[in-house]
Amino acid sequence: xxxxxxxxxxxxxxxxxxxxxxxxxxxxxxxxxxxxxxxxxxxxxxxxxxxxxxxxxxxxxxxxxxxxxxxxxxxxxxxxxxxxxxxxxxxxxxxxxxxxxxxxxxxxxxxxxxxxxxxxxxxxxxxxxxxxxxxxxxxxxxxxxxxxxxxxxxxxxxxxxxxxxxxxxxxxxxxxxxxxxxxxxxxxxxxxxxxxxxxxxxxxxxxxxxxxxxxxxxxxxxxxxxxxxxxxxxxxxxxxxxxxxxxxxxxxxxxxxxxxxxxxxxxxxxxxxxxxxxxxxxxxxxxxxxxxxxxxxxxxxxxxxxxxxxxxxxxxxxxxxxxxxxxxxxxxxxxxxxxxxxxxxxxxxxxxxxxxxxxxxx
Amino acid sequence: xxxxxxxxxxxxxxxxxxxxxxxxxxxxxxxxxxxxxxxxxxxxxxxxxxxxxxxxxxxxxxxxxxxxxxxxxxxxxxxxxxxxxxxxxxxxxxxxxxxxxxxxxxxxxxxxxxxxxxxxxxxxxxxxxxxxxxxxxxxxxxxxxxxxxxxxxxxxxxxxxxxxxxxxxxxxxxxxxxxxxxxxxxxxxxxxxxxxxxxxxxxxxxxxxxxxxxxxxxxxxxxxxxxxxxxxxxxxxxxxxxxxxxxxxxxxxxxxxxxxxxxxxxxxxxxxxxxxxxxxxxxxxxxxxxxxxxxxxxxxxxxxxxxxxxxxxxxxxxxxxxxxxxxxxxxxxxxxxxxxxxxxxxxxxxxxxxxxxxxxxx
Numbered sequence: 146x147x148x149x150x151x152x153x154x155x156x157x158x159x160x161x162x163x164x165x166x167x168x169x170x171x172x173x174x175x176x177x178x179x180x181x182x183x184x185x186x187x188x189x190x191x192x193x194x195x196x197x198x199x200x201x202x203x204x205x206x207x208x209x210x211x212x213x214x215x216x217x218x219x220x221x222x223x224x225x226x227x228x229x230x231x232x233x234x235x236x237x238x239x240x241x242x243x244x245x246x247x248x249x250x251x252x253x254x255x256x257x258x259x260x261x262x263x264x265x266x267x268x269x270x271x272x273x274x275x276x277x278x279x280x281x282x283x284x285x286x287x288x289x290x291x292x293x294x295x296x297x298x299x300x301x302x303x304x305x306x307x308x309x310x311x312x313x314x315x316x317x318x319x320x321x322x323x324x325x326x327x328x329x330x331x332x333x334x335x336x337x338x339x340x341x342x343x344x345x346x347x348x349x350x351x352x353x354x355x356x357x358x359x360x361x362x363x364x365x366x367x368x369x370x371x372x373x374x375x376x377x378x379x380x381x382x383x384x385x386x387x388x389x390x391x392x393x394x395x396x397x398x399x400x401x402x403x404x405x406x407x408x409x410x411x412x413x414x415x416x417x418x419x420x421x422x423x424x425x426x427x428x429x430x431x432x433x434x435x436x437x438x439x440x441x442x443x444x445x446x447x448x449x450x451x452x453x454x455x456x457x458x459x460x461x462x463x464x465x466x467x468x469x470x471x472x473x474x475x476x477x478x479x480x481x482x483x484x485x486x487x488x489x490x491x492x493x494x495x496x497x498x499x500x501x502x503x504x505x506x507x
Numbered sequence: 508x509x510x511x512x513x514x515x516x517x518x519x520x521x522x523x524x525x526x527x528x529x530x531x532x533x534x535x536x537x538x539x540x541x542x543x544x545x546x547x548x549x550x551x552x553x554x555x556x557x558x559x560x561x562x563x564x565x566x567x568x569x570x571x572x573x574x575x576x577x578x579x580x581x582x583x584x585x586x587x588x589x590x591x592x593x594x595x596x597x598x599x600x601x602x603x604x605x606x607x608x609x610x611x612x613x614x615x616x617x618x619x620x621x622x623x624x625x626x627x628x629x630x631x632x633x634x635x636x637x638x639x640x641x642x643x644x645x646x647x648x649x650x651x652x653x654x655x656x657x658x659x660x661x662x663x664x665x666x667x668x669x670x671x672x673x674x675x676x677x678x679x680x681x682x683x684x685x686x687x688x689x690x691x692x693x694x695x696x697x698x699x700x701x702x703x704x705x706x707x708x709x710x711x712x713x714x715x716x717x718x719x720x721x722x723x724x725x726x727x728x729x730x731x732x733x734x735x736x737x738x739x740x741x742x743x744x745x746x747x748x749x750x751x752x753x754x755x756x757x758x759x760x761x762x763x764x765x766x767x768x769x770x771x772x773x774x775x776x777x778x779x780x781x782x783x784x785x786x787x788x789x790x791x792x793x794x795x796x797x798x799x800x801x802x803x804x805x806x807x808x809x810x811x812x813x814x815x816x817x818x819x820x821x822x823x824x825x826x827x828x829x830x831x832x833x834x835x836x837x838x839x840x841x842x843x844x845x846x847x848x849x850x851x852x853x854x855x856x857x858x859x860x861x862x863x864x865x866x867x868x869x
Contacts, residue, residue, distance in 0.1 A: 200543065200548050485545050
């Protein structure tokens, strides 16, 4: 009788085991490289034959997320399954679930796939968030504007990233065009937050339940896309403690295993949670240059059932995203840690790489 | 007309280019991972189908170094060729040379493949080395002992590593058995050096001729195998400067492109060069934890024609090799950077991984 794999998954994965990664973009690529340093193999699943992560592993599958046979073969080849993005179709997860443990859990995915579910969850923890209302129709939107007030931001409930699927409303007359811009997708109206800064906390929870958070970084966005993350942030030490504790509460409440990103607004009434991402996060890329163990390795350690590593920060850091043609001069950068994602085409607005400059903590 | 590849090799390789790596052991694996972070592809050539580097790239060849067709296909797939070990058969290089630039140059390989050639070269630069004599027969050995004195070390001229192919002679009566232990291989007798410490300098030379060296590390060997490398070393600042300058002289004299390791003995009469290795070196593994750009990335930058990166040391470091069963507890190590090579079998004396602990420079 063949023992089901989950029986021996109670222990940590041995080096040489295989971590299945759903999604082969830059996050999957960096997860794969982190796994490699720990002696773990990875198997990357992505419909795109040119997905960047496929260059850095011997094992990959090119198939649609609806391809049952491909998913089954992938699930059988993996000792544990993780993912680099939150919008994995539920049907794919149904096929994979009996074959290998999925970490982080499906519950974390379910909650973060829909902005309403996510806000409800954060609300249930008593965390401060922006006022919000579900919006499907123009009357919904008008009622929501009346309750929340303007300015406000209309967003799609699902599949939004890097400022896509969003429209700011400052005047009620803009409501119809804002709604039309979302092309009928279910939406959410969020009250506008008057914040002084944006920060994020990247935290990891081990299979044992142990939690470790990296120092909060301060983010600057340009055109809806993260431009820089700077460490240390301008948070007071009390705010830093608040930020880390609330990330820990989210991780525990989700019975989470892996790395999670929490975006926060710093306001006069304290820290407001903007959104969570159940995966490694762009605002945590600085950790590869300024910590012994980075967010990618922490994630791999967690999903492999290993103890978390030392994520303390040895240096100050400024991470700068390389967007579109920014990548052209990256090879000439000699005074920083350079990371180039291996994407063939440098389209405008596309994340092509990042660089991190460190300096002594002083 | 197809332009020969070397015409555009005058410029730096673009991200997406392919670096061919001869040898798929742990050094090839770490080179491949470093290339990946820079957006460069790698193609690993190794006769062993289970060579560790093959897990971390989509492109590999499993064939003998005498397989002309396989070598040609490999050479054609590569934009530049490098290697992880110095004992590549000359005939293989003859096949590869017209197909893509080989970096570091064949001259560096030729010199370091034979201990006599290497000593002659170091001598020609006026560097201090142990007295040495070529030994093929017992009369050669007896003459060499008389000239050099005892104790002395008899070594094979070629293919030695980790203390293999060596015999120490303290008494003339041991000469026949020492020679017999080398099984007829051409040999060299080296005078014994009374040293207080062993250090090594890892240096890199760019295609432009620019040279950058990492801080010298202090090495402790056990059973002929490197056990630890510690930074900073106990060298005085004058000795540190000497060490770095002599590494620079070696790199320049070889018109070298890539990373090279220089092992030095610290003695009462100054620094004595023990040996050079035309490749990334075990005693440079600490750089991945304590420098923004490590020895592997410097090597890749050099062979790709990129400017060298910032190899300054942000932290103190102790690198510890994990030999044989040492690897078993590696996944539980939480306070250090862990590197596991992905070798299936943990044989005694086999290098399985390493860990590096860093601490503030203070």
